[in-house]
Amino acid sequence: MNRVVITGALSLLVTACAQDTGTSAVTDDAGEARVVDQALVAQGKREFIRCVACHSMNANGRAISGPHLEGIIGRQFGDVEGWQFPQHLSEHDFVWTESRMDNWLQDPQAMVDTMCLPFTGLSSEQARAALIAYMKNPN
Template sequence: MLRFPLIAAAALAVGTMAQAEGDAALGEKVFKKCAACHSADPEKRKPGPHLQAISGRAAGAVEGFRYSSAMADSGLVWDDETLRAFLANPKGVVKRTKMSFPGLKKDEDLDNIVAYLKGL
């Protein structure tokens, strides 16, 4: 009799962990909010830097893009945690960033866009 509640609890925990990791397909839809300024393709020029291979990259490192000194000198390296924090509140993470986006407010959107960006 105890096996069912334990199995159900384990399944719920695994489902919650998977959800927290995000869904890249849904993140691609969230990325449309970013697409006016950013591209997933390094060959396409936009007002913001391209985001291909952003995971593990130092902030301010896209060659040829003019970053604010605040971003260039931030010392950030883009990983799940820094991406999530920055995308939730850009000016809270890098106070004088040129990025005017106010941030994503839904945890689900943040999880999904981070999953999408990691796959670029």
């Protein structure tokens, strides 16, 4: 069967399952359909208030004291076009996965001791999950 037909059918199925549940179906960059919990994303947007002093969720947003966070999940650490990272951060080599972001949000200085010093972490697992959901679905 054609991949386009399968992907389209899967998108319709995910959309149908998401109706009336506070979720929505989205298609990711790879063309895969997934369900997004809109209440969790909304909570994450509220949690992002902790980040807005230094970060934007929009790559075209104003540059602040930290790089934009658009597309951070799945992005190589330190790989933001137009942003100059301090030399001491260049020794870190990893991709921001949901798990790594969760660990960082819980205790940022344990992971990278000199990064984001004003932020000391979120102890709430729910708050971290919400913030990650928002980072993945900022629109």
